[in-house]
Amino acid sequence: MQTLLKTFSAAALALALAACGQQENAAPAASGADKAAADKKEIVFGTTVGDFGDMVKEQIQPALEKKGYKVKLVEFTDYVRPNLALAEGELDINIFQHKPYLDDFKKEHKLDITEAFQVPTAPLGLYPGKQKALADVKDGASVSAPNDPSNFARALVMLNELGWVKLKDGINPLTASKNDIAENVKKINIVELEAAQLPRSRADVDFAVVNGNYAMSSGMKLTETLFQEPSFAYVNWAAVKTADKDSKWLKDVEEAYNSEEFKAYAKKRFAGYKYPAAWGESAAAGAKAGAASSAAASAASAAK
Numbered sequence: 001m002q003t004l005l006k007t008f009s010a011a012a013l014a015l016a017l018a019a020c021g022q023q024e025n026a027a028p029a030a031s032g033a034d035k036a037a038a039d040k041k042e043i044v045f046g047t048t049v050g051d052f053g054d055m056v057k058e059q060i061q062p063a064l065e066k067k068g069y070k071v072k073l074v075e076f077t078d079y080v081r082p083n084l085a086l087a088e089g090e091l092d093i094n095i096f097q098h099k100p101y102l103d104d105f106k107k108e109h110k111l112d113i114t115e116a117f118q119v120p121t122a123p124l125g126l127y128p129g130k131q132k133a134l135a136d137v138k139d140g141a142s143v144s145a146p147n148d149p150s151n152f153a154r155a156l157v158m159l160n161e162l163g164w165v166k167l168k169d170g171i172n173p174l175t176a177s178k179n180d181i182a183e184n185v186k187k188i189n190i191v192e193l194e195a196a197q198l199p200r201s202r203a204d205v206d207f208a209v210v211n212g213n214y215a216m217s218s219g220m221k222l223t224e225t226l227f228q229e230p231s232f233a234y235v236n237w238a239a240v241k242t243a244d245k246d247s248k249w250l251k252d253v254e255e256a257y258n259s260e261e262f263k264a265y266a267k268k269r270f271a272g273y274k275y276p277a278a279w280g281e282s283a284a285a286g287a288k289a290g291a292a293s294s295a296a297a298s299a300a301s302a303a304k
Contacts, residue, residue, distance in 0.1 A: 040249045042070040046082045046094035049075045050217025051122060051270060052236075056095075059265050063256040069249070077196050079148055080105075086239060087111040093244075093253065095119055096213065098234040100174045101150040114245060115237040117254045118276035120266045122212020124154050124234065125225030126162070129202040134226050137164065137206070139187045144201040145209040147192035150174065155190075155209040156181070158229055164188050174233065212273070222272040235274050 043064065047053040053075045061071040074091060076082050082094040083105050097105075099115055106113050129144070131137065143164075145155035153176040160167045166183040167176060178190075193201055198210040199218035210220065222228075238257070244250055256262060258278060266273065 040247070041068060042072065043249055043253065044072045044074065044090070044092045046074045046076060046085055046091040046096075048079070048082070048096040048213050048217075049077055050213045052095045052119065052213060054269075055119070055262075055266070058269070059262050060253070060256050063259065063261070064252065067252055069252070079195060083111060083113060083239070084109070086113055086241065089241075093238055093240050093250070095238045096236065097239065098150070098236050100153075100233070101148065102237060102239055104150055112242045113239050114242045116240050116245065116250060117238050117257060118235050118278065119238060119257060120270050120273040120275050121234065121236040122216055122222060122270070122273050123225075123228045124151070124158070124209060124211055125215065125222065125229075126158060126227040127202060127208045127210050127215065127220065127224055128226060129205045129208050131206040134162065137186055140189060141186060141207065142189040142191055142205040143207045143209060144191040144193050144198055144205045146195040146198060146211060148195065149177070151195065151211060152192065153177065154229060154231075154234060157231075158209060158227060159188060159190075161229075162227060173231075216270075232274055232277070235276060 085091045086094045156176045157173045159165045164186040168180050168182045171180045195211045202208045
């Protein structure tokens with residue numbers, strides 16, 4: 001009996017030790033995965049050429065390097081590849097788009113990416129081409145505009161506010177299309193182009209609706225605009241893979257973009273931009289922009 005008891009006790013002890021060994025072996029695997037995520041030290045940014053890339057190079061990269069990160073920047077000249085590159089894992093984060101565009105793009109291409117935080121954004125503006133003032137508009141005037149659906153809708157809303165076209169009642173301004181034009185008051189010839197081509201198009205059209213980042217990267221100034229959209233619906237967002245939404249590295253990136261140092265830099269370097277809602281300045285700036293836009297629209301209507 002004593003022999004049996006000793007044998008049973010030894011077997012039980014062996015099983016207990018084996019179970020503990022399995023738990024110890026399993027623990028490092030789980031914690032190792034967590035540690036790998038926590039220890040991510042290289043962040044690959046994707047931006048369009050111009051202001052968003054400058055923000056990374058001039059402020060965000062140095063701030064993150066102080067925290068031990070290595071930062072790589074990839075700059076694009078279109079609005080398609082940055083989201084595809086993000087979804088395919090070539091980028092960790094991209095910064096170039098507003099939420100309506102992101103929502104449309106990820107739905108169309110079935111991408112598992114999401115918005116993370118807002119960044120300072122140059123507003124869409126109507127710039128002079130062959131004609132130098134709103135009062136110079138004539139019937140049949142040509143206006144170049146971005147050809148992607150969400151930005152084209154913004155251009156139509158601007159033309160509606162100027163009184164150059166009339167949009168149908170009750171339409172969604174975020175999805176407006178040519179089919180929503182009730183009346184082309186000025187018989188505007190809308191020339192649709194890739195956004196990156198709009199600054200150069202000014203030599204060939206009477207007016208050009210240009211995205212802020214491409215206007216700035218081509219040397220244009222916000223003070224040159226004849227009319228700016230008053231809406232804050234198009235302040236741009238950083239986007240990441242959905243799986244990274246709560247990652248430690250992303251929190252560090254967001255902290256850098258919302259730091260007092262970055263705010264001071266952006267307000268000096270990018271004066272006239274629309275700033276993130278988290279900065280608490282959109283309402284006052286929006287009221288000012290709205291008043292200026294209303295005055296410009298009234299002047300344009302009076303000149304018809």
